[in-house]
Each structure stands twice: as structure tokens, then as C-alpha cells.
Amino acid sequence: MKNISLKDNIIKTIHIIKVIYASSKGFFLSFILQSIFTALFPYISIYFTYLIIDGIIDNLALNDILIYVYWMISLNLIVGLIRVVLTYMTKTFSIELSYNLDSKIASKTFELDYALVEDNETMKLLEMAEEGCYSNGGPTHYCEGILGGMLSSVLSIVYGIILMIPMLTIVNTTDNSLIVKILNNPYSALIILLALLIPAYVSKYIMKRDNEKSYEIMMYNINANRRSGYFFQIASNYKYGKDARLFQMQDMFIELMKELREEADISWRAYCIYNTKMMAISIFGNKALALIAYVFVGLKAMYGLISVGSVVSYMASITLLSLAITTLIERYSKLHLFNKYLDNYFTYLNLETKKEYGTINDLDINNINIKFDNVSFKYPNTNDYTLKNVNLEIKQGKKLAIVGPNGAGKTTIIKLLCRLYEPSEGEILINDIPIKDYTKEVCDMLFSVVFQDFKLFSYSIKDNVAAGLDGDDEKVIKTLKKTGLYDRVEKMSEGINTMIYQRSKEAGVEISGGEAQKLAISRALYKDSPIVILDEPTAALDPKSEAEIYENFNELVSNKTSVFISHRMSSCKFCDEIIVVDHGEIIEIGHHRLLLSNNGLYNKMWNAQAKYYLK
């Protein structure tokens, strides 16, 4: 772990404090006040105990002593009550703080380029940000435990020193013995106080090593946690249940999880042994020096240099001072580590989106012509081209089919079109203008897509169809009728408001793969974009539903420009133009009859399937 200077630490801490303050002012103020009162609390009793004991020894009137007792109890009650209220407020506001920080991460993830989200390094950074931050107690602990702990310690040191000042003063005495001279010398007291810093210095070193080790372990564990998290997800998510059981994969998962745990155990155990040894050294050293200080105070009292009440107050102050100094160093060291973790958090929040948008926003949605101009593409971190010199045109109002073997690059063409990825070479043009010159709003509005691996969410049917848009009931129902799903939805207990799938404890309705696909198509149609793209739109549908979708295809896409990818060659007949992709290249282009007569790949694919649909 790289060493961060004090100055860097302060700059980082100020930056983090600003973010925390902006995320929840309530939390910030309550934890600051909580720290102040926490530090004050023990000194109330120390101070009044000193006054009461000296009062008794000096034969003060009972009433005067009772006034001290009254003040001690009252102040303890008041400060105790304030602390309870502040603790309650801090806890309540911590929800607001965590929510606001979490939503920053979530918004950032949605903002990022898809290519970055798919990238392993980005995901590792996100995990490091979350793991580092949350496995160590999160921002709430950063404030309450670390910053609050440091503030309380500083205040505790200040209160303690104020109470100890009389110990540094010279008392008039007739005893001229060497021991009294030493005990009465302010430098002796100062040396004793400074000696309290020794264990603190040692603990600084210990904490530094401790932090280095725990950071190393966290980094080491990130990948292991990620893999075991995935296994846990498989075990606990009912969607994986069928495959895991039928292929008896449970033993494999359990074995893999065991291996991961064993790896993590070894490094964790080594860390724990080191940590325990160091803690023992630190505690022993601390106590030994506090003992010397107690003996010094005791001797001062024996030789009449301080009162009995002062002995109680000094001893308690020494205990608190030594604890506060150690806590301050320990928390500073934790701050150093936490700032390092939070660095990942801020690096993630500061990741730059590479996708460029332009300023053009006037586009006639009834006149959109798209062109791929010599587009080639490699997925990030891969060496081979997935698409090579793709030239194609998608003309306004036309229906284009893309066919080809698995892995040929069909979906990749769609991903580039929707700007999930940017071409490595060449350009995509809309009405002869590069697509990146249009605004984000234009790009977002252009396409309604149903991907082969579409995802529905465990929300209501309506929310899934409207996808967070205005959610017009009538429009949702009309769309569901178009895809033939309304008959089923109508019978559900809450109609379009019925929740699908199971979300944590709330049970939703299970829908079949075919119904899910119809729902995904409904979502695409509801968006009402000028271009509809369906990637394998009917793969999960039964033959009857498939026929219905194709028969109604024109109505479904209502003469919009449409692109669809299909393995079912019969569906291509409905299209104005077909492109055949193989090994990332367009090898044939034309309409059904032309391609059939070509005797190429299209002809082969058609004939391979012809026996299923030719009577």
C-alpha cells in the first residue's frame, strides 16, 4: 500500500467530509455534536469527584458538598440524554447518508458506457469501492468511528490536559529531600505525560503494518468473494434451481466454494495471528506506562504535594489521556486506510464516459436512413475482429432481416447500432451525419430493442411494459393486446398491476419463457421508437404464438423501420431486405427470392429448415 502524506490525507479527508456533508447535513451535524459530548461525558464525573473528595477532607459544609453532588448528577443526566438523542439522530440520518451515497454509485453505473460496465477491470474497481468501504463499516463508520473518534480523542486530550495543569505547578513545601524536589519539579510531570505518548507511537507503527496487511487481504479476497458471491447467488436464486439440480451441479459449486474459503482462511488466519500479537504488545506497553504515571501521582499525594481529590482526578485523567492518545493515533491510521478505500470509490465515481454525443437534435422521425460505412469492430480486450468492413443501409420504413450462423456477429451489429459499443473503425451515419453528432436524447429515442437475452424486472407488468415512462394504463393494455399477452394478464389477480417473478420476500407471478418474450416485445413497442429491433424475437414462443407474431408483424411495428435477427428462415420472407452475416462479414445481401437463387449460405440455411415448414 502506497504511503500517503499527512497533507494528502487532510486533503482527501476534507473532500470526503464535503461529500458526506452534501449527502446528509443532518448526519454530519449530529455526529460532530455526538463526538463533542462523548468526549465531555467522563470528565464531568472526574471533575466533580475531585471537588467532592477534597470538600470532604477539607470539612466543607454538607450543603456545599451536596451542591457538587447535585451538579454532578444533573450534568451527567443532561449530557447523557443529549448523547442518547444525538446517537438516535446519527443512526436515523445514516440511512439517508447511505442511500445518497449508494444512489451516486448506481447512477454512475447506469451512466457508464456499456463497454466499461462489461469490462472486468471496471467491475473490480466498483467492487473495491464497495467492498473497501462497506466491509469496514461504510461511510457511517468513517464518520462516527473514525472522524468522530478522532474528534472525541482530541477533545478528551484537551479536557484532560486542562484538568492536569495543576500537576505542573510548583507547590510550596518545607521538605527539601531529593524525592520531593523531583516530584515537585514541573518537568518531571511533563516527562511522565510525554511518556504516555510512547505506546501511542508504538501503536502508530503497529496500526500502519496492520492496515497494510488488511488492505492486502482485502485486495486478495475481492476476486474470491466475487466468485463465491456468484455461487451463493446460484444457490439462492430459484431461477438457477432447475439446471443446478438436473445436472447435479450442487457438488461442484460446494466444492468450489470450499476451495475459495480455504484460500481466504489461510490469509485471514495469518493476519489474525499478527494482529493479536501486536495488540498484546500495545496493551501491555500502554498499561505499564500508565502504572508509572499512577505511582508518580501517588507519591506526590504521599508527600503532600497534591490533595487526595486530585489523586482521583489525575489518575482518571491519565487513564483517559493515554486512551485518547492511543485512540487518536489508531483512528488516524484507520483514516489513512479508509481514505485509500474511498479512493477507489471516488475513482469509480470519476470514471469518464467515453461515449461522445453531439448537438444535432432535429431529426425527422419519418425520414431516417442509417448507414454502416466500412464498420469494423473488436470487443474491448480482445484481439480478433468480430465485425469486418460492414457496409449496409437501413432505409426508412423498410424491414431488414439479419441471418447467419451462431457467433457470426449479428447481435454485435445491433449493439453498435444502439451505441452500446463504438465501432473500432468506420462510422455509423444517420442521414449521412455521424450518429455521434446527434444529442443523447435523439440517440436514446431512436431504437426500441428486444435483445435475445432481454431482462424483465420483478416489478408489475405495467412497470415492465412502460419501463419507467409515463405508465399510461390504456396504452399498456393496447400494447399487451397487440402481442397477444393481454388475455393472460387480464386473468391475473391484479391485471396489469400484478408483479412478476419473486422479489425478495414478495411473491410475484411466474410467467413462461414465451410470455416473457411477449412482454419484452410489448416493452419495445410501448416505447414507440421510429426503429424497432428484434433479436431472435420468437425463439421462446410456441409455433402458434410465433405465427401470430409474424402475421401481425406489420401491425406490430406499424410500418416503422425494423430490423430483426432470426434463425427461423421462414420469417425472412416478410422482410424487404436480408443480409447474411458469416464470420463478421456480410456475405450476401438482397431479398428472399434473389438470395434463394444465389445458391449461397442463405440457400443452404433455407433448405436446411425447409422441411419443417414446406408442406
Ligand code: ADP
Ligand atoms: P450472433 O448474434 O451472430 O450469434 P454475436 O454478435 O453475439 O453473434 O457474437 C459474435 C462474436 O463476438 C462471438 O464470437 C462472441 O463470442 C463474441 N462476443 C460477443 N459478445 C462479446 C463480448 N462482450 N466480449 C467479447 N466477445 C464477445
